[in-house]
Amino acid sequence: MTLEPHAAHGAHHAHVSDRALASFVTEVLADPATHESPALRSLRREHVARPTFFIGAGTCGLGAGARDTRDAVRVFLQKSRLEGDVVEVGCIGLCSAEPILDVQLPGRTRLSFGPVRKDEVEEILDAVMWGTVPTDGRLLGQHDQPGLIPWDGIPRLADHPFFAPQTRWVLESCGLSDPDRLDEYLARGGYRALAKALREHTPEALCDMVLEAGLRGRGGGGFPTGKKWAFARATPGTQKYLICNADEGDPGAFMDRAVIEGDPHRLVEGMAIAAYAIGATKAYIYIRAEYPLAIARLRRALHQAEAAGILGDDVLGSGFPLHIAIKQGAGAFVCGEETALIHSVMGRRGMPRPRPPFPVTSGLFDKPTVINNVETLANLPTLVGRGAAAFAAVGTDGSAGTKVFALSGDVARTGLVEVAMGTSVRDIVFAIGGGVPDGKAFKAAQMGGPSGGCIPAQHLDIQVDYASLQEVGAMMGSGGLVVMDEDTCMVDVARFFMDFIQRESCGKCIPCREGTRRMLEILDRITKSRRDETGSDALKRFRRVMYLERLAEVIKETSLCGLGQSAPNPVLSALRWFRDEYEVHVFERRCPAHVCTELLTYTIDAEACKGCGLCAKECPTGAITGERKKPYKIRADKCIGCGNCLTACRLDAVQAA
Amino acid sequence: MVVAHRSSDLDPIVARYPDRRREHLIPVLQEIQERDGYLSRDAMKAVARALELPVSKVYGVATFYNQFRFEPRGKVHCQVCRGTACHVKGSAQVLDTLERAIGVPAGHTTRDGLYSLEVVACMGACGLAPVVTINDEVHALVSPDGAKRLARVAAKKESHRHDA
Incomplete structure (x- = not known):
């Protein structure tokens, strides 16, 4: 080694x-044997000369x-x-334990707290x-580091219920190494796969290898990556483009952010x-400005890579040239669709266009363009490094490899989870996520965001792979997995997604622009009180509800792009598994989960009310009256059901049913 | 208060894109917003002149994307995440409380220019929902009252800075 690890602090250090x-x-990549050299081992922090403290500093951390923890x-x-x-370091993935602090003393293994x-x-x-070692709830465990003295009686981090069932390929180094340092990435075996690809494989062989490995697009579509590449290769042209789609617009998904922050x-x-x-x-990374x-x-x-x-x-x-540029998105969900994304890169409104021609034949500036998701691309070093057979050995027949999920919502341990394809949803939610907290019951797991659907309790044993999820009306999507407990109203969730989609619809095709708006209006009417209804309004409301499913089918079949075609999915899936909840909303005008505030009746418990008047102050319609220090009352005819009094009351005297 | 934008104000930004191609439109708008906090009418006109595009095209692109603001940013800029996880964890109440506390609906700035409130689709910190940012600093696991308090504290800090 010509360079001492401390001198190789990455290109941003001017010296x-x-x-x-x-x-x-060049030296590191020339010889695989360098991997075990003392310099690289030290960069991997297999041993440290003085106490070292690692702090998870991703956005969530x-x-x-x-x-504050770092400063302390x-x-x-x-x-x-x-x-x-x-x-x-980047984020190790266990968001609910942030901020995470790791300590490594010379000669001893690394300890994790959070x-x-x-x-x-x-x-x-x-x-x-x-x-x-303080062994209270904050101790997560110790890392496996052969050659170092382990701490007695301290569990391994790898045995932690959050980490044990995971297969970490893409997230391999997230939370372990310093994302700002190229030399640390190299020391962990980085860029060896690229060197191998350039030296040992022709481009055609690489396409075949990826096809053989069975890697499919991780952005949601699941199109075989090798096939996409082969199409682009086969299209004649001197200029071709690669675009990395890092426009992770799906609300509830943050895998791409964590991978880029933790291991760029x-x-x-x-x-x-x-x-x-x-x-x-020439390649572009289209990444969200958020x-x-x-x-x-x-x-x-x-x-650093250029330097x-x-x-x-x-x-x-x-001899192969490559320049990568960053293009920042500007906050439009539809730009995750590939033709819309291309328009956005070209400085236009991000509106999709009909396909064909597909981008692989005519994309950015009318040149052949391959668009791959962050996670798809981040799988490649592992795939090329280990070979197609080893990659295909993990996962199921139709879905090879691993998938990263962003686990959030009503679950004890939230965070980033990477599991082999074919793992059951139950394992992810209950074994890894630790189940629903506060003794509440599990209701559904929402997968695939605004394009996906929910998985009810009776289908929890379903495997995560592209085909199985589609069977129950959900989809892999980009990997957002939001757990919902019994206090979640499924009609409200469907309304939430419809509200999102109709705002994000680009407005180019009518089914999506008008249809999603009408669907939102129908759901709005279901969740709003009938106070303002006059004449035959109630009948009209019923008629609309009856049209809901038909409208959804028309939108699915006639929309221009993936956004519109999948827009009704959350509503259809909620209708399929939670029809009874819709019916209670429609026929009985009540919300069993107590979420749709306008459908609730509010009363004040005279025993608990101390007459502070906070609720009356917050009431926008003056429906709450009373004298100070005496129980207040809500006049039902004036109440619009906004729920302000419920949040205002500090004594839980306001009750909603 | 209207900041006058002669095209010379744009020179340092536009100069970085000497070929004046359409693909630079969004980065130019982003840089202007980064500098001014919003896109004024004059700025958009100046960009149109500089990139030799009709003003209507510039306006069309700017209004298509959620990122662009057409009102100045308040001294205390609050963003409420309305992603799925945040929704399930009660971000609707957080937004509602902030709207009432600040006195303007989301997407607007108060008259005195102290507060501005914005909804963002997802900040990607779903594991710590609900999330708000105040002047670009991320706050996790906030309650409706907590968000109100954070905004007030930030406003107090701003006024102290002004007095000093």
Whole structure:
């Protein structure tokens, strides 16, 4: 090694010359044996010279207060006159335990704690420094590090119920390494797959390999990636483009953000492999502007890769040129659709166009263009590194490999989960996620966001793969998995998605633009009180409800793009599994989950009410009257059911039924 | 208050895109919004001149995307996430409470320019729902009252900064 690990702090440190970094890259990639060299082992932190503290600093970690925790660690070091390194890593995926603090002492294995708030730092670190590990709820476990002395009686992190059932390929290094450092990525085996692809495979062979491995698009569609590449390869043309779709617009999904924030070089490597396979010399990353941290880390990674000769006019000395540029999205859900995305990159309104021609024959600037999702591309280093057979060995027949899910909602452990295809939804929600908290009952798991559907309790044993999910009316989607408990109203959820879709509809084709609006109106009428209904309004409401399913079918069949074609899915799936809830809303005008506020009757419990008058102050219609220090009353004829009094009351005296 | 935009104000931004191609329209608009906090009419006209596009096209693109604002940003800029996980965890009440506390509906700025309120589709911090950001700082697991408090604290900070 010509470079000491401490000198190789990544290209953003001005004192490392680009040439030194480039030669470091060349040396590491020239010989697989370097993987076990002391310099790389030290970069992988298989041993540390002084105490090292790792803080999960993804967007969710920062939101939970990781910065305060980091500062508290620094204060602790100063106060106790200790020398140590503080490293900000990406997100390991266990959002509910953020902020997560890892400690590694020289010669000992790395310990994980979470959540660690700033005022808990001193207590935990003090104990660890004295050789005892606090074993309360904040201890997550110790990492597996052969050659280091493990802590006695401390469970392995790999045995933690959240991590044990996972197969982490894409998320391999997330939360372990510093995402701002190219040398750490290299030390963990990064860019070896790209070097191998360039050296040992022709582009055609790579397409075949990906097809053989059975990798399918992870953005939701599930189209075989190798086939898409082969189409683009077969289209004649001197200029071809690769676009990475990082416009993760599905509300409830954050896999792409976490992968980019935690391991940006993995995406860069995957893109380089894909670009080489299809013969693209220019690539774009279309990423949401709502992800500022991901954009910053990606920008740094691209800059480092260019400086080190991994990108540029001569990728790793192979003669193949590749330039990658970042294009920021501007907040339009429809831009996840590939033709809309292309229009957006070209500076137009993000509206889809009919296909064919497909982008693989005529896409960006009318040139052949392959659009792949972040997770699809991030799978490539693993796929090429391990070979097609090893990749296909994991997962099911039609769905090879792993899938990352963003687990959120009413579940004990939320976060990012990567499982082998074919794992059951029950395992994800109950084994990994720890089930529904507070003793509530599980109602449904929503998958695939506004294009997907929900999985009811009786189908929890379904496997996650492309075909099985479609059978129950859900879809893989991009991987959002929102768990809902008994307090969730399925009509309200359907209304929520319809509201989202009709706002995000681009307005180009009529079925989607008008149809989704009408569907929202119907759902609105179901969930609103009939106070304002006059004459035959009630009959009209019924007629509309009867049209709901027919309207949904028409939208599905006649819309121009995927957004419209899948827009009615959440409503149809809720109708299929929770028809009784719709019926209670329509016929009995009540909401069993107490969510649709206008359908509730509000009363004040005279015993509990102390007459503070807070509710009357918040009531917009003056329906609440009373004297101070005496129980207040709600006049039913004036009440519009907004629910303000319910949230205003500090004594739980307002009751809704 | 209207900031006058002569095309010379745009020079540093437009100069970075010397070929003046249509594909630079969105990045140019994003940079202007980054600098000014919103897109004024004058700015859009100036962009149209600079990129040799009809103003209608610039306006059409700008209004298509949720990111662009046409009113100045308040000193305290609140964004409420309305993603699925946040919805299930009660973000509708958070938004409702903020709207009432601030006194303007989402998408607007108060007259005094102190607060602006915006809804975003998803910030991708679903594991810690519901989420709001105040002046781009992410706050996780907020209650309706908590969000109100955060906005008030930020406003107090702003006024202190002004006094100092």
